[in-house]
Amino acid sequence: MPSGLSPGPVELPEQAAARRLAELVSPAGIDQILADAEQAGMSLDGPDGLINALTKAVIERAYGAEMEDHLGYVKGDPAGNGSGNSRNGFSSKTVITSAGPVRVDVPRDRNGEFNPKIVPKGKRRIGQIDDMILSLYARGMTTRDIAAHLGEVYGASVSPELISSVTDVVADEITAWQNRPTERVYPIVYIDAIMVKIRTEGVVSNRPAYIVTGVDVEGVKNVLGLWIGPSDGEGAAYWQSVLNELRNRGTEDVLIVCCDGLKGLPEAIGTVWPKAIVQTCVVHLIRNSMKFVSYGDRKAVAKALKPIYTAVNEAAAKSSLEHLRQQWGKKYPGLVDVWERAWDRFIPFLEFHPAIRKVIYTTNAIESINYQLRKITKTRGHFPSEESAMKLLYLGIRNISGRHIDGEGRIRAKGERGTGTYGWKAALNAFAVRFGDRLPI
Template sequence: MAQYQVTIDSEILQHLFVRDDGLARLVEQVVNQILEAQLTEQLKAAPYERTPDRQGYRNGHREKLLKTRVGELTLLVPRLRSGHFSTDLFERYQRSEQALLLAMIEMVINGVSTRKVRAIVEELCGTEFSRSTVSELCKRLDLVVHEWNERSLAHQEYPFLLVDALVLRVRKDGRVRLCSALIATGINREGYREILGLMIGDSESEASWSEFFGRLKARGLHGVDLVVSDDHKGLVKAVETHFQGATWQRCQTHFVRNILDACPKSLQRELHGRLRLIFDAPDLATARRLMDDVIRDYVQRAPKAIERLEAGFEDAMAVMALPERYRKRLRTTNGVERLNQEIRRRERVIRIFPNEESALRLIGAVLIEIDEAWTTGHRYFDMTEYWEWRKASVKRVKAAEDAKRSQVA
């Protein structure tokens, strides 16, 4: 991802604390400097710079008003003598902003908005807005989200799949109902993270997870070797149905919480420290020995917690089969939960979505922006060691099967 150096005027910084529009002026100055830097990249030349690599010449600016949650920004969009200045800044920035604003406008139109939402909408849009205009904007953004959420996944293998769910409150049939945003992220063959898809459903329902996984596979998802998730009811069964041959890794963070929930409060801190030693063990044999010690020390004082530890240990330690460098990031769904935090930042303004379409639109717009940052950013894993390990594992399995067949013969 491109990085830009910006300079902030001291006067602008002072306005940040004494003027109502201080934050807007600060953002305005930063964005205008980014636009100028992008133009320099496109032309391959700074203003007045003489270079044989120059691809064109500047021709002033045009003003563009951009309404955001921090206020109205006056942006100076560069012009060229010939050609067109290209930037995806407005499109990428506005997608999640538009989705949030459209959700708030729908709440106002439907008469279910809070005072805070009405105040924001009136500040950004005034008191009058056309239903047809809102509908057209929704359709336009829905198309972007739909195309992203239905794109082909067939061109890549995704050996690591991480799935999680985010509980939402959505207005439906005149009532506020709970539902979930099911989100899948994958790590592809080259080691880059991607957000693979999103679906609004029931996180405790096997049918919802099965439908979600079915959609991903219909788009070409293949090569899954490890699935990481919490122990949602129905999810594990759906994993077993759709990803036969893959290993399920139970999220260790959720597993620890589950164990501690069954432990007397007076022992929770002490037991938490002992559990961390188990999950940080260098190998499975050491982890089992440490678990046996914990069972011995706590079986009388926290029997329900120990019962949960014994029942879930193997699934929570599945990641130990992988080379060590991959274990830490694949033993939890914490990476997916960071996505949830980004979604929650916008969702807190809405609190209750006016409909499912609005939820899908906003969450999809947020995920698209994060996905673009991931796929153009740093590699998440160097996969060389994994593929060498995988190749050796396949050889070992084949040798064992051949030996078994020869014994039978």
């Protein structure tokens, strides 16, 4: 390659295959196939359509090629005489593809040793069908809804039990994901909860599902783990076991932990990460206090709250809180009470550089995850077990965040994992000044 010239884009295997296919099948050949289909009255899609027929031809040709490779000779070749194995007719089965159900003839050998790779024995789904099922499930559809959808759209008869078994394959992935290595230091960790209904020993109860999200040194947010807590509330011992899991996975230090009134959590943080600053989530604090305010007054109250969380120091914030009390305290005593009870966990926020305040306050990515998870869990009513709740929540997180949170702990290329944080460079400089050598740069 001439000096100074950069290589062109690398062609992916699937792109190369598509290019070679386009080279092999001429436009005139495609036109003839379409003309023949039109003359025969064959539609393009559907169970008896052209795409289905082409899919059948490709699968059966692949079967034939695999059989030739398995036996070591092509059909009719005298070299097969006395080889100890030979073709033994065909068996038929229906394969579900993204083009619909396809009836194919599967070749057999006399020794019964042939196990094709394109559609292995016992498997009746190829292409993106499994991914489609997982995607629909992750969006809150039940197994019966998915079965009905596949029947209506693709003409495929799939039982709810089969769909359930497809979604069960993520169990190992969940275990690997929940135990994957984490970063040594996270500048920020958010701990939040949503409530899900789970049946346990015949009784349906509300259970908290805790979502722990970390922001790494590059400003990338990733869900670090998911835990379903007990129905009778949690305490320091429970939280210490959760945080110890994260420490055992590699997280030795966290600079700031943002959480919201979870019993026993601050004490557990002090034990596992003694230097971490525990900070009440300001967004949650504002939202919780606004619950006491009527709709007509919300705009005015929100304006009165802003001087509190944008104050330059605690003294200025106290003055603004007192002004809030005088202006709105009689009408909405619960509004002021929320801030007073959370005051000790709120004031660390006032010590931070404005750049750090901004990234802590801006929790859009975390709020988006919680909103999406609440939406998909609402469609379920309740879950028959803790495992089924964990399965849906994990698939929901994977669907929302992308495939970068795979279960193998792989660190993929920059830009292919997590969600970035706006204004992170300014915040990183402020973190470096505030926390010194605790921040690995």
